[in-house]
Amino acid sequence: MKELSVDTDTTNTDHVEDIEKKEAYDELIVLLENEDYEPFRENFLKLHEYEQGEFYSLLDNEDRDKLYRLLSPKEISDFFDTLTLSDEEMEEILTGMDARYAAQVLGAMQYDNAADIMNFLPKEVMMSFLALMERDDREEIRILMNYEDDTAGGIMTTEFVSIDSEMTVHQAMEHLRRVAPNSETIYYIFVTDINNKLVGIISLRDLIIADEDEYIGDIMKERVISVNVSDDQEEVAYVMRDYNFLAVPVLDYQEHLVGIITADDIMDVIQEEAEEDYYRLAGMSDEGSPLDDSSFTAAKKRLPWLIGLTLMGMITATMLSTFEDTLEKVALLGAFIPIIGGMAGNAGTQSLAVAVRGLATGDIKRASLLKLAMKDIFTGMMTGITCAVLLFIIITILFGQPVVGLIVSVSLFVAMTVATLTGTFIPMGMSKLGIDPAVASGPFITTSNDIISLMIYFSLANALMGALT
Amino acid sequence: MKELSVDTDTTNTDHVEDIEKKEAYDELIVLLENEDYEPFRENFLKLHEYEQGEFYSLLDNEDRDKLYRLLSPKEISDFFDTLTLSDEEMEEILTGMDARYAAQVLGAMQYDNAADIMNFLPKEVMMSFLALMERDDREEIRILMNYEDDTAGGIMTTEFVSIDSEMTVHQAMEHLRRVAPNSETIYYIFVTDINNKLVGIISLRDLIIADEDEYIGDIMKERVISVNVSDDQEEVAYVMRDYNFLAVPVLDYQEHLVGIITADDIMDVIQEEAEEDYYRLAGMSDEGSPLDDSSFTAAKKRLPWLIGLTLMGMITATMLSTFEDTLEKVALLGAFIPIIGGMAGNAGTQSLAVAVRGLATGDIKRASLLKLAMKDIFTGMMTGITCAVLLFIIITILFGQPVVGLIVSVSLFVAMTVATLTGTFIPMGMSKLGIDPAVASGPFITTSNDIISLMIYFSLANALMGALT
Incomplete structure (x- = not known):
């Protein structure tokens, strides 16, 4: 979900790109800071709710307090419905208001939005807002608060005809x-x-x-x-x-x-769901807008994945260390570790991406498993053979080592085929087990493929050791 | 964009999950195959357009021909508007119809959809359809055909009030x-x-x-x-x-x-754009629905990326081969090549994902470059130090080699910090140069980071060689 960058230290319009808008906002800020009641209200209420929200997000805390004095709770609620702030920011804003005023703002918002916010607030704050609200609003919001966030009940509104x-x-x-x-x-x-x-x-x-x-x-x-x-x-x-x-x-x-x-x-949901898969593919969870995160929050979000991957990486390293003798004899083999692991990872990620989106949109349910497997094997073989031949030619020319070239390219071919297959079937297996397949993110598939592909590579190298030394 | 799987060899409803729907469709198929004009029309026209389209996509070519005899071009056009077939499939369908009938179907479709289809058809087919169309329709569709596919003009309709x-x-x-x-x-x-x-x-x-x-x-x-x-x-x-x-x-x-x-x-556009970035991150281009591709088409789509990555991988290999002596002396160093390269790739991909989506949604424009860089350095350092310490402990315990542990973990720390930074700034630089930053897909960042991080690793290893041998 797109979020407005909020910088509540000082009021300024530096980030507003549209010149016309910037001028209008600057003028409004002057009126607000001078507390020119009537002209401010007239100009402000002429704006579209989204622009009112954009303007609001430019204000520092002091100016926001002034705004609350100039606008009714209903007028505030109209643009609060358009804000997509993080839960923490919304909590800070609401608890900074007079409690009765805040309760009225919440009651006047669209009930689905109000319920989402209420569900995040600390229990005692939530209870006091509910108590201060008008009865009708309280009842409607209470009902909506019972539904899970990402279900139909959680995003529906009761204001229909x-x-x-x-x-x-x-x-x-x-x-x-x-x-x-x-x-x-x-x-x-x-x-x-x-x-x-x-x-x-x-x-x-x-x-x-x-x-x-x-x-x-x-x-x-x-x-x-x-x-x-x-x-x-x-x-x-x-x-x-x-x-x-x-x-x-x-x-x-x-x-x-x-x-x-x-x-x-629903527009927000479609984007949210696609972005969720996107961030998972990149090996991170998407909560709120990653761009607005502080480096500490960013690190906290990324670390669980990175630590998991470090541990998986150590499995690769331990496995590889058993081939220490092979490496000692033909050190050149080490130079191709990244390309073997990397290409298997790339091929796996490609087929993973197709499978995860296919599962998300439901398209993959209609496809037969055997057909998918056959298709993947052929795709993996075709891409594998092309890259393998290319690699064999380059290595033979560049290093004058056809045997190393052969080991590398045969390994590449097998590794890419296997990786293409695992890229489809790991997420499908997870889905069958009831686990969200997007969790089998790119990096995990990549690291699994590292292990498999390097195993193939060094086993082959060991087998052909005679020809190499 | 979600596509209906089309299998035009035989008419069957095997892939329809909803039992009620399946029964309704099965009944319709019987009526259609028996050419029971009135009851078929009555039941078929009761369906929602989307369901009519779903039913249509279950039919084999023979049954489709029967359908054209039972329905008017306007009735066909209503559900053709909901079909999201690939351009090739649509061409096959339209050229399979009587030309005058096809032209009438196109003329009765929503003009924006008709224009999209017309733009893809071979020129002579397109011209003949235009000639066979009613004048009003022809003119409207012609105007829309002038606009680029992915612009406002390309997705707008002229049927407004x-x-x-x-x-x-x-x-x-x-x-x-x-x-x-x-x-x-x-x-x-x-x-x-x-x-x-x-x-x-x-x-x-x-x-x-x-x-x-x-x-x-x-x-x-x-x-x-x-x-x-x-x-x-x-x-x-x-x-x-x-x-x-x-x-x-x-x-x-x-x-x-x-x-x-x-x-x-717009719902389709939001999903399309998010999926485009998604597939790019996985190192592939998204044209049509990848799930429906044959393995040949899939290989053709994936190969350009894979060949590019193979060549980049060879740069890594060549660079690494210059460290052959180092590897020969301390072969164990080779075991950590995947983890160093991999973790740098993972950290880089995470920050790339945030940057690409930030650029796509416009959020990143509001952020200052210096602030972003500082944030990335800190995020990279925090995640880097955590993983590095973890790695040092594991290597020391598992292999009893604190010096190797030190080399690996310091390299990891530096590599992850650098990778986090490049993950943000490569796409931003590309955007400034007018290149779509999503092209700087995950695998490319990963491979670049491979080279940088392994350079750091082996340089450090060389410098500390004395302590190792």
């Missing part, structure tokens, strides 16, 4: 006009029965085209694609992307309509 | 009802002046709430966020995500409104 199938189009439009200000989207209207079970859906587009006297029940679509509250957010994202939905209804286990998920939330 | 600011709300609603069937979205209405310049925007939500007699000019928002036809699709995606837009207007250089981009297209 539902109507009765016995309404006429005219009545439905009237209802819509009334509830529009408090709904996240009015472009899909959900039709429920008296038990709050979802029985149909109608888009605002169809509603507008329809005759005023028709009954909703007669024109709604009865086949509704929905998701369950406990569905993984990634699955929801693929449903919405495939079906091109702007919103999808969320049902509980009794098929009651409990919320909706809108397209804007 | 624009109105005059002097209309009343009532008139606007009437207009909307008329044009709704042919517009990609009616939820944002764009207000233009007589020169077709964009002067404002109004959401359907605001239109519904407004008084019927008000003038559009009085209630529209005059500050409109827009993009230029030549803007990169990735920039457009970030604007839409940040502002939570369902659609964004596209202007030409004279500020005329020429199209709009809708949220559903």
